[in-house]
Amino acid sequence: MPEKRYGSTRGKILRAAAKLFSKSGYHRVTMREIAQDSEINAASIYHYFPSKADILKSLYAFYSAELHKALPDLHALLRLAETDPPHEVLMKAEFHFDQEARDFLDQILITAAREISADSESERFIRENIFAPTENIIKPLLQRMVELGRIQPLDIETLLTILVYYCFSAAALNHSPFGNKPEKYQSDLSFIFSFIKPM
Amino acid sequence: MPEKRYGSTRGKILRAAAKLFSKSGYHRVTMREIAQDSEINAASIYHYFPSKADILKSLYAFYSAELHKALPDLHALLRLAETDPPHEVLMKAEFHFDQEARDFLDQILITAAREISADSESERFIRENIFAPTENIIKPLLQRMVELGRIQPLDIETLLTILVYYCFSAAALNHSPFGNKPEKYQSDLSFIFSFIKPM
DNA sequence: GTCTATACTTAGATAGAC
DNA sequence: GTCTATCTAAGTATAGAC
Numbered sequence: 001m002p003e004k005r006y007g008s009t010r011g012k013i014l015r016a017a018a019k020l021f022s023k024s025g026y027h028r029v030t031m032r033e034i035a036q037d038s039e040i041n042a043a044s045i046y047h048y049f050p051s052k053a054d055i056l057k058s059l060y061a062f063y064s065a066e067l068h069k070a071l072p073d074l075h076a077l078l079r080l081a082e083t084d085p086p087h088e089v090l091m092k093a094e095f096h097f098d099q100e101a102r103d104f105l106d107q108i109l110i111t112a113a114r115e116i117s118a119d120s121e122s123e124r125f126i127r128e129n130i131f132a133p134t135e136n137i138i139k140p141l142l143q144r145m146v147e148l149g150r151i152q153p154l155d156i157e158t159l160l161t162i163l164v165y166y167c168f169s170a171a172a173l174n175h176s177p178f179g180n181k182p183e184k185y186q187s188d189l190s191f192i193f194s195f196i197k198p199m
Numbered sequence: 200m201p202e203k204r205y206g207s208t209r210g211k212i213l214r215a216a217a218k219l220f221s222k223s224g225y226h227r228v229t230m231r232e233i234a235q236d237s238e239i240n241a242a243s244i245y246h247y248f249p250s251k252a253d254i255l256k257s258l259y260a261f262y263s264a265e266l267h268k269a270l271p272d273l274h275a276l277l278r279l280a281e282t283d284p285p286h287e288v289l290m291k292a293e294f295h296f297d298q299e300a301r302d303f304l305d306q307i308l309i310t311a312a313r314e315i316s317a318d319s320e321s322e323r324f325i326r327e328n329i330f331a332p333t334e335n336i337i338k339p340l341l342q343r344m345v346e347l348g349r350i351q352p353l354d355i356e357t358l359l360t361i362l363v364y365y366c367f368s369a370a371a372l373n374h375s376p377f378g379n380k381p382e383k384y385q386s387d388l389s390f391i392f393s394f395i396k397p398m
Numbered sequence: 399g400t401c402t403a404t405a406c407t408t409a410g411a412t413a414g415a416c
Numbered sequence: 417g418t419c420t421a422t423c424t425a426a427g428t429a430t431a432g433a434c
Contacts, residue, residue, distance in 0.1 A: 009399080025317040027226035030427060044400050046429065114313050117375040118224040131377065158390045161379065165368035166361060172371065173364075176316040178330065180360065191357045195394070208417085229409055242412080243418050251410065 010048045012038040014062070015104060017055045022107035022175065025114055026056060056111070060125045063108045067129055070095040074137055081144050086151050086198050087190070093137050094189065106174050113172035130171060134164045142196070152197040163192055209247045211237040213261070214303060216254045221306035221374065224313055225255060255310070259324045262307045266328050269294040273336055280343050285350050285397050286389070292336050293388065305373050312371035329370060333363045341395070351396040362391055 016038035020029040031052055035042035049055050072093055080089045097105050109129070115122035139160055145151040166188065173179045180188065215237035219228040230251055234241035248254050271292055279288045296304050308328070314321035338359055344350040365387065372378045379387065 023317070025226070025314070027224070028317060031429080032427075041401055042428095043402080043430080047399060050429095052428070110316075113371075114315075114317070115224070116313075116372070116377075117309075118222070118227060118313070123376065126377070155390065158387055161383070161387055162361065162365060162390060165365050165372075168368045168372070168377075169364035172312075173315070173367070177322065178315075178325070178367075184360070188357055188360055191354065191361060191394075195390075230411080231409075240419055241410095242420080245411065246417060249411095 009038075009040060009044070013040065013045055013048055013055065014059060018059055018104055018107040018111065021056070021059075021111040026111060056115075057121060059108045060112065060121065063105055064125070064129060066097060066101060066105060067095070067133070070097055071133065072137065074140065077137070077141055078144055081141055081150065082148060086145050086196060087193055089141065089145075090138070090193050090196070091189070093141060095133070106171075109171040110174055110176075113168065126168070130167055131164055134160060134167065138163065145196075149199055152199060154196060159192070159195055163189075166192060208237075208239060208243075212239065212244055212247055212254065213258060217258055217303055217306040217310065220255070220258075220310040225310060255314075256320060258307045259311065259320065262304055263324070263328060265296060265300060265304060266294070266332070269296055270332065271336065273339065276336070276340055277343055280340055280349065281347060285344055285395060286392055288340065288344075289337070289392050289395070290388070292340060294332070305370075308370040309373055309375075312367065325367070329366055330363055333359060333366065337362065344395075348398055351398060353395060358391070358394055362388075365391060 013034060017029070017034050020033055020037060031045060032042050034055070035045060038045075045055075049058065072095055077089060077093055080092070112122045112125045112129075116126050117123060139156060142151070142154075142156050142159070146153050146156075170180060170185055170188075212233060216228070216233050219232055219236060230244060231241050233254070234244055237244075244254075248257065271294055276288060276292055279291070311321045311324045311328075315325050316322060338355060341350070341353075341355050341358070345352050345355075369379060369384055369387075
């Protein structure tokens with residue numbers, strides 16, 4: 001969780017902001033609301049963050065750092081691709097955050113998904129944290145598996161679009177009335193991967 | 200297009216609003232910007248719409264009316280399902296708006312996708328215009344096809360999730376750097392439908 | 399580091415002339 | 417129906433005491 005120390009003021013502000021942003025959207029949330037929810041005076045927020053925009057920026061930075069830590073090792077996966085069943089390798093390529101940070105990180109993703117294309121910071125965030133990881137891990141894995149003759153040739157680009165679009169929706173709609181349960185997320189991924197036929 | 204008459208003031212306001220909302224998001228756009236873009240005085244907008252929120256509401260109403268006109272006839276499709284190749288019937292179930300209105304309608308969808316879960320009006324809009332049509336047409340079609348023994352049994356619920364999530368992303372990311380070209384939309388759908396194996 | 403009070407700006411909306 | 421001028425509220429941010 002942000003700042004490690006659970007009760008830190010900066011951490012409380014970030015958690016309140018993420019919660020409120022994800023629920024109502026960045027623009028609807030006021031500094032006064034963030035203050036109220038984090039039980040701190042509105043003026044004091046400016047002791048920790050120069051601006052409201054900077055709170056969002058800090059949330060993105062935190063998420064990116066966590067993602068970086070959670071990313072699977074591509075080289076290890078490429079080696080596994082030579083011996084292990086293709087579907088197992090692909091499911092291992094999915095990264096998971098620890099349950100404790102999960103809700104908080106989800107909220108950041110929801111917020112970013114909404115600001116996409118209105119705010120270049122958010123657009124870059126989505127690119128680097130949803131689109132790029134899939135491109136950079138699943139794509140080379142599939143290419144390698146085809147090369148090794150371990151799976152049947154397939155339209156990799158289209159599969160990636162479906163996969164990434166699914167992930168984007170899952171992120172954007174998480175905790176909304178249209179959101180999936182976490183278990184369903186896993187089984188949906190398996191369904192998409194079932195396009196990939198082992199030799 | 201709104202109000203049919205292309206040059207109508209009300210129509211100009213709606214088109215400007217949809218364009219700006221889709222680009223920057225509802226909250227970032229000011230009445231003054233809408234006025235400037237539609238080449239009308241800001242105060243005059245209030246002659247046509249009681250409030251900014253009402254402009255959005257009117258956009259949603261317009262979209263829903265157009266969708267209703269474009270929806271395919273389920274009963275006709277169910278009859279086709281008895282005789283025609285399953286994939287062809289499914290592709291026919293996709294509705295298309297005329298090219299003229301397309302961009303405008305896309306912008307409304309983008310706007311709504313962003314406001315989802317922050318604004319109940321927008322949430323209902325997405326439910327009725329993205330989720331419901333798929334549920335109400337593709338689902339009974341697939342069920343009927345299985346019943347008729349024309350396709351192999353499959354996990355219909357999961358397929359619908361993938362399909363609807365794809366459609367949501369395609370709508371939300373349209374005209375963004377992550378958006379697909381219209382041709383790709385068709386081929387992606389075919390890819391998803393290729394999960395469905397004819398008998 | 400935290401507070402009270404307040405400055406400054408923006409944006410939705412209205413009044414009322416033409 | 418369209419305009420100019422203006423009101424009002426809300427929201428970001430700062431000053432400065434403690």
